[in-house]
Amino acid sequence: MRHITFVRPNLGTGPSADAMAPLVFAILRARTPDDIATTLIDERIEPFAPVATDLVAMTVETFTARRAYEIAAIYRARGIPVVMGGHHPSMCPDEALQHADCVVTGDAEGVWEDVVADARAGRLQRRYGHRPGTADPGPIRFDRSIFAGRRYGPITLVQVxxxxxxxxxxxxxxxxxxxxxxxxxxxxxxxxIAALPRTPLIFFVDDNLFWRRDRFLALMAALKPLKRRWSCQITIDVARDDELLDAMAAAGCAMVLIGFESLDRANLKQMRKNWNGVSGDYADVIARLTRRGIMIYGTFVFGYDADRPDAFDAAAAFARSTGMAIANFNPLTPMPGTGLYARLAAEGRLLRPDWWIDPAYRYGDAIFAPRAMTAAELRDGPMRARAAFYALGSILARAAGGILGWRRPGSIAMMLAANFVSRREIRRKQARALSSGEPLPTLIEVKDAAT
Ligand code: SF4
Structure with a gap:
């Protein structure tokens, strides 16, 4: 075996303006033997043009599963084995195995090496992997050479x-x-980070950068001398702690993503996030962050049982009035493997149980029957909230408000760029089919396809 192709499928068709480098392939490249060449195809930044190869490895999210299955078919028709890993195959391995030769569940570390060795020896197994935490995966390592010459946004991704x-x-x-x-x-x-080229922003991809107080403070102390600007995802409890916030500001934090989710306490309780608090607390948290020049990227989700049709406008108004730099307003999406999915299935409320492969599903559709509104209201309400938040007047008003709060001119430029990219992407994605449904191109035969 001389060559492996890594594929990152897109959601729908056309390039994504907000595509960031898919870090998982830097992990796989770092664990691939040097004598095997690799090519990365990222459909979000380039048209899909498959090259001849010996093995294909795809990372599959639930939203890209349908497209991944489409792409896998072209390789498998040529006798090229396809390996699928990532969140969706980990949650639905039997489904993925209908479209792939091999499925990896859980983290890649400690498993990918076996996949490559077995593929080389012609004895690829159907399943690899384990539940995270049940085996020592060894250190997390990255080889970012796989991204050389590619046009991703000017943000460096780092995983702690x-x-x-x-x-x-x-x-x-x-x-x-x-x-x-x-x-x-x-x-x-x-x-x-010190060894990476400088970019305007580093984004820590961790879903929650805060685990333990002592570790978090040690990380902030290690970041401070680097004098880089960065953003991360944290939970709201961090933003209630002045010592942690001071350490973050001193270490270069420019923006934090916080899942506010809902302004209704009953909803927070139902989603098992009642520790989040309610809007009065939210306003205090936002003020604490803004005082330190840290921008807020707030996310909201709609469709829990207490949500009525006015929940969308209320959340958008709250996000605007509190001067959030960016905000996401999404319909609640039952992902396979989650407690939410199991509960809605048990209650008989799933309108599209396999929505990710349902050809009639369109991005943004309601997937389940909400209690206090119609499915059409759940589909249309988030778009209304996005339209209000990303209206030109709203963007300019929030930017003007941020001049005093965020202080640095770079923050305003970053906020404006992110808002205009979000405006475009929101329109591109809404009501899209999850795959093209069109015939895929045939393989391009090349002698030396390498990174
Ligand atoms: S949604 Fe909840 S469980 Fe998931 S990363 Fe955020 S705080 Fe953690």
């Missing part, structure tokens, strides 16, 4: 660890990692 200490019922991260958590030593992370 995996897992989250909470258990929100809709969360696919919790479904994947359970109670397992893992974090790299702060000095190792700082050394990696």
């Amino acid at each position: 660890g995996r897992g989250c200490r909470f258990a929100c019922d809709f969360c696919s991260i919790h479904a994947f990692y359970g109670t397992h958590r893992q974090q790299r030593p702060p000095d190792e992370v700082a050394a990696e």
